Amino acid sequence: MxxxxxxxxxxxxxxxxxxxxxxAGCGHGIALGSLIRSVHALGxxxxxxxxxxxxxxxxRMAVYVDFNTVHAVHGRALTIATGIKLSNPNLKVIxxxxxxxxxxxxxxxxxHAARRxxxxxxxxxxxxxxxxxxxxxxxxxxxxxxxxxxxxxxxEKSFDLVELAAAAGANYVARASAFHAQGMDKLMQxxxxxxxxxxxxxxxxxxxxxxxxxxxxxVVDMYxxxxxxxxxxxxxxxxxxxxxxxxxxxxxxxxRDEPSLEERYADLRADQxxxxxxx
Amino acid sequence: xxxxxxxxxxxxxxxxxxxxxxxxxxxxxxxxEIGADxxxxxxxxxxxxxxxxCELHCPDFAILVTPKDKSRRKDNHVVPAARx
Numbered sequence: 001m002x003x004x005x006x007x008x009x010x011x012x013x014x015x016x017x018x019x020x021x022x023x024a025g026c027g028h029g030i031a032l033g034s035l036i037r038s039v040h041a042l043g044x045x046x047x048x049x050x051x052x053x054x055x056x057x058x059x060r061m062a063v064y065v066d067f068n069t070v071h072a073v074h075g076r077a078l079t080i081a082t083g084i085k086l087s088n089p090n091l092k093v094i095x096x097x098x099x100x101x102x103x104x105x106x107x108x109x110x111x112h113a114a115r116r117x118x119x120x121x122x123x124x125x126x127x128x129x130x131x132x133x134x135x136x137x138x139x140x141x142x143x144x145x146x147x148x149x150x151x152x153x154x155x156e157k158s159f160d161l162v163e164l165a166a167a168a169g170a171n172y173v174a175r176a177s178a179f180h181a182q183g184m185d186k187l188m189q190x191x192x193x194x195x196x197x198x199x200x201x202x203x204x205x206x207x208x209x210x211x212x213x214x215x216x217x218x219v220v221d222m223y224x225x226x227x228x229x230x231x232x233x234x235x236x237x238x239x240x241x242x243x244x245x246x247x248x249x250x251x252x253x254x255x256r257d258e259p260s261l262e263e264r265y266a267d268l269r270a271d272q273x274x275x276x277x278x279x
Numbered sequence: 280x281x282x283x284x285x286x287x288x289x290x291x292x293x294x295x296x297x298x299x300x301x302x303x304x305x306x307x308x309x310x311x312e313i314g315a316d317x318x319x320x321x322x323x324x325x326x327x328x329x330x331x332x333c334e335l336h337c338p339d340f341a342i343l344v345t346p347k348d349k350s351r352r353k354d355n356h357v358v359p360a361a362r363x
Contacts, residue, residue, distance in 0.1 A: 009340060019339045023297075219299050220299075224304075
């Protein structure tokens with residue numbers, strides 16, 4: 001069990017300023033630890049991993065880890081990752097985005113990357129808010145929540161990221177929570193090794209911008225809420241609609257085994273080369 | 280994972296700790312506490328059951344739980360040369 005922290009320190013770029021920029025108790029830090037543990041557990045070398053991150057709190061993650069990293073433009077992390085994966089399919093491309101990055105600004109890229117089923121491992125760190133830019137409401141802010149741009153409560157319905165990705169055609173869709181780090185490790189390893197577009201949504205509490213405005217006194221209260229409301233998917237499906245309200249199902253939602261875009265492309269290329277050779 | 284108490288040493292790096300209080304709030308044996316300086320510290324190390332919660336959930340990688348018995352320590356931090 002123990003001695004994981006030394007391992008994490010091994011994968012960090014110590015010339016960057018530490019401790020990291022995340023606020024006290026931010027779930028992104030836990031997700032970063034889980035990411036490093038998962039990469040180590042899979043036995044990948046630092047050089048074969050490419051990490052592409054967008055803009056926002058989650059975008060800082062690419063700065064801290066000692067892999068090949070790209071800090072992309074806002075919402076376009078998936079497009080850059082698509083280019084990297086197609087040019088060298090042997091690389092393990094991990095895309096880290098926030099909810100604003102993946103669903104609001106890069107929403108179109110997100111659904112089309114899922115539709116193409118390209119072999120990317122996508123982590124969406126969902127904190128229900130635009131944290132870094134000052135707490136504006138995002139497309140995953142729950143109905144009625146107070147933010148700096150919705151002082152009387154959010155009036156729009158929020159996206160369900162998991163259902164969106166499943167409908168768009170992703171091969172693997174799962175949800176983990178920052179409070180359940182061991183479960184997150186398992187799901188993250190599955191996400192990294194799964195064929196095709198694999199998505200892991202991490203429910204990550206943001207106290208500074210979201211919690212303080214929504215009746216969470218301390219960051220610990222947010223984790224208590226997460227502990228109480230998180231439910232394994234199997235149990236969640238058995239609950240009545242009334243009881244399921246407000247609960248967060250965690251687990252694997254979609255597990256398909258369809259060939260990914262780069263595999264199809266490799267097949268096509270082999271076919272065409274063979275035909276050209278026969279002529 | 281050892282079920283016996285007090286076989287682990289809990290180290291907190293104060294420079295990295297931001298004092299969020301997650302470790303102190305969720306430690307099952309109440310080993311950690313937030314001190315007057317706003318940093319976590321191990322006050323009842325002898326009660327530690329080595330569950331590893333604090334180490335896994337510290338967002339700032341500031342807590343280290345190691346076996347007191349040196350022979351039981353893993354060599355995690357040194358990655359084999361072949362993998363570099």
